[in-house]
Amino acid sequence: IGHPEIFPLVFTTKTQEIFNCRVLEDVTEENCFKLIKKEDIIQDLKTRAAISDFHPVKKVVLEYPGEELLVVFDANFQYGQNFYLVASEEAKENLLKPPETTEDKDEEKEEENGEATMEVHPYKPPVPKPWVSLGSEKEVEEESVKDTVAKIKYRISRERRKFGAPITFTDRNASHAKDSYIECTSYQDKAFSIKMLEKNVGIQMVPKVREASTQTKWSYPKNAATQYFPRQLTNEEREESLSSEKLKEFFTSVHLRMEIALQQNEIMNAFFDDWKALAEDESSSGGKPDVYLKAYQSFTDLHYLKDRTISCVCWHPTIYGIIAVSARQQLFYEEQVNLPGKSVLQQSVILFLSFSDPIHPQLMLECPEDIYCFQFSPSDPNIIVAGCINGQVVLWDISQHEENLQNAKTDADGVKTSAIDTVNASVPKVLQYNCMSGTEPPLVRFRAISATQYSHKKTVTDIHWLPDHPEASQTGATFENKGGVRVQLVTCSPDGSILFWDVPATKLSEQPSSEKIREEEMFDMPLNVPDTLNHLDLCWKPLIKINLCESDTNTEYSPVRISLRELHYHYKTSEKMQSLNTAEVPAKQSPYREMSTSSSKNMKAPQNVSASFFLGTEDGEIVYSDWKMEIESDVAKTVSQKYTIHTETVNTLQRSPFFKDIILSIGGQNFAIWKEGVTTGPILQLSCSAGTYTAGQWSLTRPGVFFIGRDDGNIDIWDLLKKTYEPSHFQNISKSMITFISACIASPEQHFLAVSDDLGVLHVLEICQTLHDASRNE
């Protein structure tokens, strides 16, 4: 209400009675003041405590300085209650007095109502009081600007007359004059530097991530190969279908067509190219000057073949370019008789010569005696058998050196340079040889040699491997040889016997398993001879011995050549040996029988085997005979026919490679062609006027061609299709007598003819195309 001294009070009737301020009795509107003694109030307060009306203002009453308190009846409830207490003396006084004075005025009434608040004072101008500092002087002082330094005063004066005078201005560069200006440049204060002692650096490790991608070519699995087996009907199904009706119908409908077609083919070959066939005939008939034998190579060996004559030449059956040559001494007439007892001055060898190395032999086979004839085994080219002058049969195995022979070409170049020196140096030393450098060919000692008492008494003149199927046994019965390995030999000799030899199978099977190491075999060190085959040395016995006797005169034949019938496989060339010259053996003159053996084709029953063979004898007779064994004895009984054709010893007896029953025989001054079964005589007989024939060979590819060697060193080429009365072509090969001819087919283009002569030179000739390409219907 704004009157701090006014306290509204509520007087209850009781209180009014106590203090005598009953409404409308003691106090009225006009007389609204009542003075109550303080002591009374206090006593009231004590007696009536909380319910006393003066309780709210108890404190005011107690603090009232005066003795009497003024209570004013408020009829208008100005202050909210019907009574109010005035708390201050001054206000009491004011109320008591002024109301009496201002009752008359309305303004005074209003002021009575607002009695405690404002009193109307007469206006008094504010009296200046002393400044009361409240602390603001400091701030003022701080903020005020004061001169710290006393300002300097300058006074500049100039003479008055200089003012306003004309003056000229010029430019002046400040940098030109020294000290015209002063500047203060910035410089690095050395004294002042901030040294960074520690620095906080934040580091974060971030893995370097790089995106990469690859793609592999994934190929889905596919079948690389499949294996299946064909469907086949079972036997029952097969039989069932065979007997079915459908099959019958099928056949009835089909067979006619088929037969027509078959007959058409039989009648005529619709696709025959006449034009082409015509061309071939043309080419074969013409071209005469092209027929020749081109000299390919000639071999001679200074060491072994000097002054010797080549007795036999054989091509290696499997390795190209290897040819084996056996040499023996040249013998004159007188020496012929004493042949068996002749001592050998020089080591006799069989030389293996290679095309790639014409000077050096590749291999040498040691022989105890001079060799007359030798053969490669058709089933195993590493086995060589030979017949010696003294009647023995020798066998070699060169399987160890087979590799060397095959590699002969590669070695040849390295060897050639030093060849000549070593050959000369080794002349005094016959049997020395080097292992690895290959300057001297390795010497192979023989594996087996026949026992002298069982061998021939005279020279073994012909040696053949038997065809493998019928094998002669000890008892003479022939039986099959299932192994296919040729294990039997037949030899013949002028002593009138034919011997069958058996090379045991164990020996042959052992040989391939022998190690292929080069063995140094020296002749004077027989320790190195392999032990496996020692048992055959000098005790090799023939299986069967056939003595050729004529039935009536009971004298012996002396077969020089034997030709047996071959069943299958390749044909061996019969060896053409140097004949024993024209000298006849005086003691053995008698008519001989021919015998020709042919193994029977029936392999199942040995009983049916009949052996028939051709024999060429020393006296120039051809004997054709059958040979049947008797069980008890070794001696054969023969049925034979004999023909005397040749004037001299038969030196060649060979079957044609194309026709099994055609045989060429050469001896002396004529040659003849025989056919088996034709018993009247040769189907062709020819003689040449000049010179004698000394060697012959059928051509391997042309059935009508054969080669004949003469004693003047010429080779005659006979082509039976062209001329039958004279050689179609002849060519001179060497100065001396031709001793042996052997042909070989090295490749479809290269056909060779090896010709050996009396001087120890081996000529290898290439047969030209026309001579070895067979024409159509030959």
Add this chain to the structure above:
Amino acid sequence: AEVEETLKRIQAHKGVMATMVINAEGIPVRTTLDNSTTVQYAGLLHQLTVKARSTVRDLDPQNDLTFLRIRSKKHEIMIAPDKEYLLIVIQNPCE
């Protein structure tokens, strides 16, 4: 019986090297050759016959294959097809 006779007669012709009877699926029923060769021939020739027949019929649907002859350098193969079977004869024509 008759089948055998006919077969024998065919085989007796000059130059005939082999005879075979194949069923519709290419499985040999009767043959004079060894098994592996027969199976090989059967498989190959059967397919060839099917192809030839389809060729002929494609060209003219009214037509059908009656006989097939294959002449090679070495011999001639003759095939007589039918509904269910195939008769194959290999002959060496003489020249």
